[in-house]
Amino acid sequence: MTADWSPLWLSLRVALLVSVLALLVAPWPAWLLARRNWPVITLLARFLASVPAVIVASLAAPAFTWPVAVAAGLVRAVPYTLAASRNAFQSLNPGYVKAARMTGASDLTIFWTLALPLDGRAALRAAAEVFAETMLEVAVALWIVGRLSVPPAGAILLTALAGQALALWLRREAGAIAEGQGGR
């Protein structure tokens, strides 16, 4: 009897879509939020980032299809990526921002020319973490409804680990860049 590999493809599709969408959506509002203090939004983002929305959706939704899983994944992924990017953007040297503003740069220009190139890796890292976590979440959701067998579960676990490893590597790289920025 051959194993049913559809859970692997399902979780891969959901996790990839979720992380790419989060990467596209989150950094710009994160940059706007980094320069303002809106505690309510910050708290809300922190709360949403800790909800296992995919599992909740698998139990609550009438039909657990892949678009439902993606939508549920985004509920957590976007706030998570946003919070991580916001933290990174807040550490952007204010001297750079002031120098840019002296030459008439808008928020969008500063985002593209300074924030993303210098601190954009945090968003990539968060997306990689989101990918790994969403893979696992989908797997758990499928396991709960009894659709997961051992071979795809192992493959999902390995893929999620690869995502986490990528996130760790990005974190190390970001640290190395931050040290290099100090100049000689």
Next chain:
Amino acid sequence: MTGIRVKKRVSAEFALEADFSLGPGITALIGPPGAGKTLLLEMVAGLATPDEGRILLDDAILFDGQARVNLPPVHRGCGYVSQADSLFPHRTLWQNLEFAARRFPRLERHRRVAEAIEHFTLGGSAALRPADSGAAERLRCSIARALIGEPVLLLADDAGFDGALFGLIRTHFQGPILMAARDLDLACTAASEMALLDHGRVVQRGAPRTVLDQPATAEAARLAGYENLWQGTISTLDRAANLSRLECGGFALSVPYLPGHLRGDRVWVAIRAAAVRPRRADSPPAPNVIPAELLRIAARAQSVRLEFAGPIVAELSLSQFAALGDNKSLSLEFPGESLRLIP
């Protein structure tokens, strides 16, 4: 005219309140860290917003609290060199300048960047990132970046300028410069006007020589580098003999008659360490010579600093110190012409 009149409350303890006009030359803002120099420059640049006041540059209104005018930085005609290195680390020096000039059309932008590279001798490191070029190049590039839009006023925040650099700036920029500085020597060399800023307030301003020689208040004397500053009580006032006597704690000083004072008034007395003359204790008595207990001798590059109880500080040249010999039982002479009396 160019004038700055601003108020800004930053915290419960600190408020900046300044009102002064800028001359055509270099104006040096002198003050300790935390006096508000950077904030003042940022308000002129448009990077910080005053609570109230008015900033004029060549009669153009940059900021007016009542009329709600607040021009964005790029329309203020100010170039700004910040205190810390703020060249973009992921771009080469050339690209940094190009970014600052990006509102000009392509050819004009190229011409401006090439000119700036040439004027500030950055040819060798134009293709390097800031981290790979030297500190001097980075500083020259920051200045070139601030000047590339041909500002009317250059704001420089204690960025480590020296006299030679000011010469270089002056050959390419003739407008007024407002600079924050800690170095009194540099302010004296380069600036035509000096403003002493202490805890958010301008305590004195004028030509550097005047400010340094005639501090108007005790804070001004401290900022102008007077190491010795005491409060004394007037004990004698003799107009006929043109003489006053001051009791300063453990000793008394004779100074010229102080008009407009009463006996018992408290005044500040200031004298620079270099003007205090230590003498051997056995030398003949003279006016304004007091015995003093030597506590510490600190060698410096070009001088020797003697610290006496009081505390009183004296600074001697190496040869003067050698002339004192081994005799460290000393008295101190305060030459009358070097004593500054501050009401």
